[in-house]
Structure formats: structure tokens, C-alpha cells
Amino acid sequence: MSIGSSLAEARRSAGLTVAELSAHTRIREALIHAIERDDFSQCGGDFYARGHVRNIAKVVGLDPEAMVHEYDELHGGVPLPVRAASVFQADTPIKIRESRSPNWTTAMAVALAIVVVFAVVKTMGGGEETPTADVHPAVPTSSMPGEGPDTPGAPRKPASLAAGKVSGPVVLQIRAKRSSWLDVKDMSGKQLFSGTLEAGKTSVWRTDKGVKVIFSDGGAVSLQLNGKNLGAPGRRGQVVNRSYGVPASTPR
Structure with a gap:
């Protein structure tokens, strides 16, 4: 099966509609339809396509890394790292006045580029989900004691x-x-x-x-x-x- 067919079948097996999957992954419905047809041209490049494939696979219960590896095999291998210059481009050239401390200016420019790349990668990784499906009536109960965030390495339950x-x-x-x-x-x-x-x-x-x-x-x-x-x-x-x-x- 192709990547798109595998993702589509896993979505149906999980009982999710395209709209529900879109809400979980923050990926547009039209783009999900295109990916399930193995049309990755709307993703904006291999870097973004790999992120979409990983997010969808995670939600529908497939191995995200295996699906991304299969995508790389079909599209020429792992893409080269994204250069900061390709992510951060000013509308007009930035003129830096000559100063007696050129090393500080260079260091600040590099730090700014790293922050921008990190923000872009984090955005592509998706955020918290905001599902939109209807909720059936449930029996309310009191708050559960002892709740807290999941901590890696915490003691296992019996x-x-x-x-x-x-x-x-x-x-x-x-x-x-x-x-x-x-x-x-x-x-x-x-x-x-x-x-x-x-x-x-x-x-x-x-x-x-x-x-x-x-x-x-x-x-x-x-x-x-x-x-x-x-x-x-x-x-x-x-x-x-x-x-x-x-x-x-x-x-x-």
C-alpha cells in the first residue's frame, strides 16, 4: 500500500473522519485529502510533508518514524537541514554599521536565526488538540485527587x-x-x-x-x-x- 492509502485506512480503522483528524493534527482538511491521495505537492516541500505524515501517523495509530522513513525512501532520502537564511529573510537588506565589535554583531545575528528556526520547527510539530466532535451526556463526579502532569521516570503503578x-x-x-x-x-x-x-x-x-x-x-x-x-x-x-x-x- 502507498503512504496515503495506509494513512487513510488507519484513519478509518480508528473511527476518525477527516474533519476530526484535522482537529487533532491542526492540518487543513483539504491537505489531508491530498496526502491520502499521495499528493504531497501542497505541503510546501519535503520538510513540511514529513512533519504532516508524522503527525497523522501518530494520531491514527501507525508508527510515525516508519511512515516518515517510507516517505524518505520514495522521495530521495532524508532532506538536507533547513538553512536559517531560507527561513528568515527580511523584506529589505539589513545594513549593519561598522563598529569596533563586529564579533558581537555576528553572534547576535546567529542567535536570532537559531530562535527563528526553532520557532518554525515547533510550529510544524503541532500543538494541543482542540477536537470538535459532539460530547454525549456523562455522569459528573467529584475531582480526582492526586492528579498532576505525566513525569518521565515516575514510579510504575502495580x-x-x-x-x-x-x-x-x-x-x-x-x-x-x-x-x-x-x-x-x-x-x-x-x-x-x-x-x-x-x-x-x-x-x-x-x-x-x-x-x-x-x-x-x-x-x-x-x-x-x-x-x-x-x-x-x-x-x-x-x-x-x-x-x-x-x-x-x-x-x-
Whole structure:
């Protein structure tokens, strides 16, 4: 399959429309349609096309680096680094008066160019998502204690909690620290919720066996399972699939 076909199929498998994907990635819908047709001419060059492919792959659940590598293989390899002069161009030539300290002037010009390049690269990397899908009614609950930002290297949760295994009925509470798209089903496949949980909102689902959840941003929410804090299910911007509860027993 081509890059565009792979991205389009992964998007449909994730249950996302082009409009929802555009909201997640901040990439225009028309440009997403073009990329899914393997038309990268509207991206503005390989540097920007690679960034778009990486962002889309991350949201739809594909390996971003593998997709970018495939793009490089089809388009002549990794592009050369962007020169600062090609990013920062003044409308009129900048005249620098001669002074007794030319080294300071050169150093300031180089520092300014580095800041501009950093800002451009950060902008192309995308920002926080602002999904626009409708939110289904949810049961409000009190704020979850002990919430905080995800910290790399923090102590891991006990295996039983991380795996979401509990005994008896399952009560899963999800609180959105940032607006985030969710897909919630019970163990039989019945749809319980599909949409965006707005920042600051909390929803609770109760089932006899358990639930399966797809998180579009693993770091945007925090969880409680039967009253126990599980924290965030993944990293910021990571698409995560999780199951919570006791799987059906196997007949002997």
C-alpha cells in the first residue's frame, strides 16, 4: 500500500473522519485529502510533508518514524537541514554599521536565526488538540485527587492496576485534563460512548465485565478504576487502546 492509502485506512480503522483528524493534527482538511491521495505537492516541500505524515501517523495509530522513513525512501532520502537564511529573510537588506565589535554583531545575528528556526520547527510539530466532535451526556463526579502532569521516570503503578484487572463489577471514571476524543465499548462490543470529553469534565461507566477504551491522547486524561487512581493511560499525544475489567472465563 502507498503512504496515503495506509494513512487513510488507519484513519478509518480508528473511527476518525477527516474533519476530526484535522482537529487533532491542526492540518487543513483539504491537505489531508491530498496526502491520502499521495499528493504531497501542497505541503510546501519535503520538510513540511514529513512533519504532516508524522503527525497523522501518530494520531491514527501507525508508527510515525516508519511512515516518515517510507516517505524518505520514495522521495530521495532524508532532506538536507533547513538553512536559517531560507527561513528568515527580511523584506529589505539589513545594513549593519561598522563598529569596533563586529564579533558581537555576528553572534547576535546567529542567535536570532537559531530562535527563528526553532520557532518554525515547533510550529510544524503541532500543538494541543482542540477536537470538535459532539460530547454525549456523562455522569459528573467529584475531582480526582492526586492528579498532576505525566513525569518521565515516575514510579510504575502495580501490575494489577496498570492492567486494569479487577474483581466484580467495573466502575471506570475518566477525567479530561485537556479536551480528548474517546471511544468506549463494553466487553461484548456494545458502544457506550464515542466523542470528545471536554477539558475539566468527568464521565463514569459501570459494567458487569469491563470496558475497552481507545484514547486519542493518553496524557490528556486521568483514570479511577473502582475508586483506585490509575493516573494517565499513556504519554501526551499517544494513541492508546486499553481494557479494564475481568475477561470472560474460558469453559473447561
